[in-house]
Amino acid sequence: MKHIESLQALEEFRTQLAARSSDQIVIRVCSTGCRALGALDVCEALENEIEKRALESRAQVVRAGCHGLCAAAVAVVIDPQGIFYQGVSASDATEIVERTVLRGEILDRLCWTIGEHTIPLQRDIPFYKHQQRLILRNCGIVDPTSFEDAIVHGAYAAAAKAIAASLPEDVIHEVLDSGLRGRGGAGFPTGRKWQFARAAQGEPKYIICNADEGDPGAFMDRALLEGDPHLVIEGMIVGAYAIGASKGFIYVRAEYPIAVEHTRLAIEQAREAGLLGENILGTNFSFDIEMRMGAGAFVCGEETALIASVEGKRGMPRSRPPFPANSGIYGKPTNINNVETWANIPRIIKQGAAEYAKVGTDGSKGTKIFALAGKVRNTGLVEVPMGATLRQIVFDIGGGIPEDREFKAVQMGGPSGGCVPDEYLDLPIDYDSVKKAGAIMGSGGLIVMDNTTCMVDIARFFTDFVQSESCGKCVPCRIGTKRMLDILTRLCQGEGQPGDVERLERLGETVLVASLCGLGQTAPNPVLSTIRYFRDEYDAHVNEKRCPAGSCQPLIRYRIVPEKCIGCGVCLKACAVNAISGEKKQPHSIDPDICIRCGACHEKCRSEAIVVE
C-alpha cells in the first residue's frame, strides 16, 4: 500500500481512486449482521453468477456492513439505482444477475412490501425515509475491509484537515461548539472532557475507544466497527491530536469477532498508509492504536474498570476523583469516549461546528443511533436527529408492533435505563427529556414491549443481569441487587408478600445513592421505573398472585376454549407431559395439575383456541 506523506498527497490519492471508479453496477450485500442468515453464501453465489457470464467489468459484489434494516436479512442493495432486496438467499443469485443486473428488471418477490404495496427503492422504504443517516452514511456502502473504498468515500479528510491545518486548541473548540455529548450513556460534553485531558499534567497521554458494548439490546457500536471502522479510527486520530495523546486503545468485546477482525485490519491499513504511526502525513504528530479484547465482564464498560482491564488487571472500578483525565492508564492522563462519539468527530471537523449543531435539540446536538429490537416489525439500526419522538422511531420507522398488538413500553438504556410507557410516545427524545421520564439515553438500546411483556419479569431480568455482573467491590451493589433480585423472583413465582414493592423502592434508593460506580448507581433504574409506571402490575403479582401480561409461568394457566377448538389433536401431540386429552374432532382440555405451562400447545394451535389466563 502507498505511504501517504502529506495532506496534499492524501487528496491526490483520493482523486486518483475516484477517477478509477466506473459506472459499474454494485451489489452491496450486508456481510456483517446478515452473516447469521447466510450472507456470505449469497455473496459467493452472486460472484459465481457474475463470473459465469463474464460480467466482471459491469457488475461487482461488495461485502458491505449493516444496511440497518435487519428485519430484512439477508439485505442487498443494488446501486446505482438503489434497489433494495430483502430475505435474499443464495438461490436467488441467478435471477438477480440475469434480470436485475443484466436487464434492469426489478424482482417484485424480493422487494420490501407494506400490505399490497411493493417498494423497490431503498430511499422510498418508510424505515429509511424517516431517518437521517449521517454517522451511518457509509455503513452498508463501503467495503469495510478495503482502505481504498474508505478513501473514495471520504475517509481521513477530517483527520488530515485537523492535523495539517489546525491547532489542537481550535479542534477542541470546534468540538465544544458543536455541542457533542458523549454517546456512551451519561451525555457529558465531549469537548469539555477533551479540555480536561489536554490541560492535565503528565506524559504520555492516552485515549481509549470504549467498544465494550455490553448492554443487552445494544448493537450500534458493533455495526459501526464492523461496517465503517475507518470512521472510528479517524475520530480517534483527531482526538489524539487535540488532546496531545500518543497512544490509543480500542477496547472491544471478544463476543464481536467480525468487529475485531475488521477493526484490526483497518488499523493495519491506516498504519501502512502512514495515517497511524510516526509523523502522520509528514507532520511531527505521532499516534498509534492498539486493540484490546475484553474477556467477558460487563462492568468493564465503566471507565475506571476498563482502564484496569487495559492494564491487565481485574476489571474493578475505583472511586473518582481522580478522574481518568488526570489519572488513567498507568496513572497518566487518559480520555475515554464511546465508539459512536468518536464516529461523530470527523463530521464536526469536516462541516464545522455550526453546521453540525443545526441538527438536534437545544441541549443535545446531532443525531443518535438506536438499536431497535424486541416486539417491533422493523428491527434494526436507526439514526434519527436528537429530538425525534418515540412514536416516529417505533411506528414510522419501526413499522409498529407485530400482529398489531398493543404498544406497552420501550426499555431505553439497558440495565442502567428504564421503561418508558406509552404516555411518552410523543416526547422529543434527547438526553434531558429521557432522564426526566425515568430512563437514560444510554448507549441507545431501544427494546419495544407489547402487552404480553410482564414488567415485573423485565425488572427481574435486568436485576438478574446486574446482580451477576456486579464486581462485588462495594456492598450496596453486591448485596443490594441480590436482595432486590430475591424479592423480584418471589414476585414472579407468586410468592410475593405485602410490602415487597415498598421494600424494593427503599432498597433501590439505597443502591442508587450508595454504590461506587455507574453500574450500581443505575442498577435499580429498571425496577424503579417499572414501579413508577406499572405499579398496578406489581400489585397484581403481590395481592392477587396474578400476572396481567400472562408471562410469569407460575402465575398463568393455559385453557382451551371449547367453542374454538376443532379437535385436530395438534396440541395433544405437542404436549410433552400428556396434560391434554380429548377425542378427535371434539374439544380438547388441559389438566392444570399436570400442565407445566411450557406454552408448546399455545404455539402450535392453529385455531387460536388456547388462551393464557
Add this chain to the structure above:
Amino acid sequence: MVMVEASTQAAGAADPSESEIESVLDSIDYSPESNLIGALQEIQAKFGYLPRSALEKISQRTKIPLSRIYGVVTFYAQFYTEPRGRHTILCCRGTACHVKGAPRVIDTVRQELGIDEGESTPDLLFYLETIACLGTCFLAPVMMIDNEYFGNLTPRKVESILRRYRAQST
C-alpha cells in the same frame, strides 16, 4: 461475576506437555506489564483452556504473582481452567431474546444435549454457556456456536442445527 466451572466429564482429558506450553509461551508477544489478558486469550485459544502449569510459567516469566494471575483468570467470564467441549454454544439471554422466547430455545439446547449451563457433553463435542447479550438483537432469539451466529431461532431450528454439528463431526 460468575466463573463457570467445567464439568467433571471433561477432567479426564490430558494436559498439554511442558514443551508444548513452553513453545506457545515463546510465540506470544506481550508486554508483561499490561497485556496479560491478551496473553491469556492466546494461550486459551491454543489449548482450549488455561492449564495451571501455563499460568505458573507465565508467572515465572513475567514476575506477576500467580495469585494475581489467578485473580484475573477468575474475574473474567471467558477464561476457564478446565478443558471443555470442542464447540462452545453461547445462548443469548439478552432482553430482546428474552422477550422473543430465548428461555425455550435454551431449554431445547439443554434437552437435546443433556447438559446444563457450564457443562460439556460427555463426548467433549459441545460446551454450553449462556450470555447476557450477543449484540445480535435484530435476529433474536440468537445463539452462537464458536464464531458462527444463528438467528431467529425456534426450538425446532435448534434441534436441526445441533444435529448438523453432530453429523459433521462423526
